Amino acid sequence: MLARARTEATAAAMGRDEELLVSKAAGLGFPGFVRAVAYWSQLADPDGGEDKAAKQADARRFHLSQGFEGTWLGDLVLDPVSGAIVDTALRRITDELFDADWSEAKARVGEHVGAGDLRRTPAQRRADALVEMAVRSGMAPAGGRRPEPLFTVLVGWESFAGPMCELANGSVVTPGTVAGWLDRAWAERVVFDTPSRVIDVGETRRLFTGALRRAIEVRDRECFEDSCDVPAEWCEVDHIEPWAAGGRTTEANGRLACGFHNRARHRRPERPPRR
Ligand SMILES: [Zn+2]
Known part of the structure; x- marks a missing residue:
């Protein structure tokens, strides 16, 4: 990954950041490291990133x-x-x-x-x-409404933790790629007060639906199990403290769980919830 990220345009930045990137390689799982390198490359060579994205699109x-x-x-x-x-x-x-x-x-x-x-x-x-x-x-009827959303892209507010521009499945894309879709897209805003906390929607409901579900999907993006990469679209939203035990249906008490890990947890109710 690092050898591929080092190009003529990024060589100087790589000299400066190689140690940092190697420490990321040691600390992150593979999908997380792929994302980290993609963001680093975007910062080190924004034009190169857009060129590569354009080539990928042309190669379709x-x-x-x-x-x-x-x-x-x-x-x-x-x-x-x-x-x-x-x-x-x-x-x-x-x-x-x-x-x-x-x-x-x-x-x-x-x-x-x-x-x-x-x-x-x-x-x-x-x-x-x-x-x-x-x-x-x-x-599909002619002129029928197109399904929405077709895909979900997470675009961050740079002041939090650096740039963010990735599909809900974890693929990092360039801002130019997203801009190309804007005439056919709708945008939704989810406000975080820290990188891992969406501002509480705060209603007592049995099921995580609507804006609350979206807030948790956008916050967690994959199954709560550290080793599990199942993306939000294929996860359920689970109560951390079970509903039956008085757990509330709030952003703070919700988390994404793939079908397997959601069921595994309910087979072993004695296991304490993470976090
Ligand atoms: Zn899982």
Whole structure:
């Protein structure tokens, strides 16, 4: 990562910051380090970052061609924003298909159903999800409202902890990349009083929904387990102090948990909550 980040334009800054970056490499997990280097590169060479983003966008391609026995073969390369849009739509449908397969397997096998009982492999489900996406595109009325948000980008207020400009899935993007989408985007503002605390929305509700849910998603961005990178879009918002034990539905008592870690926690209620 560091060798790739060192270019003619960043060489001087790398000489100054190499020790700092190596200490980040030692202290952060891999996705966190990739983000740290991306932000460092943006600061060290803002124009270079935009050039690279433009090259990534220019390199986009998609081939779908029919093989000689009638099957179809595909191959694609997408820039980070376009890829996140496709990935989000495809995963939403793949998750629906997974739920359907799980119910079907449970009805067939009973309570002890496992991944091996599912009638489709993950690759088969993705293929079916792509076909379903094509079918649904034909159902959309002409001139219908486009789904929002297509993707979520987190843009920071520089005074907190340096620059921030990343997709909700953790990919760092350049400000120029985001600017290109602004005519088709809507913006929402979430106010933090420290980098890790969103100003309390403060209502007593059973479920984390609406602005409160968004505040926690934008604050945490991934599952609360340190070793888990599941992004906010695929997490549930969990009460740190359980609702049943009097825990409130507030920003301070909410956290993101992937399905696995949310369920794991409820199987072991004796385990004290983190934080
Ligand atoms: Zn998790």
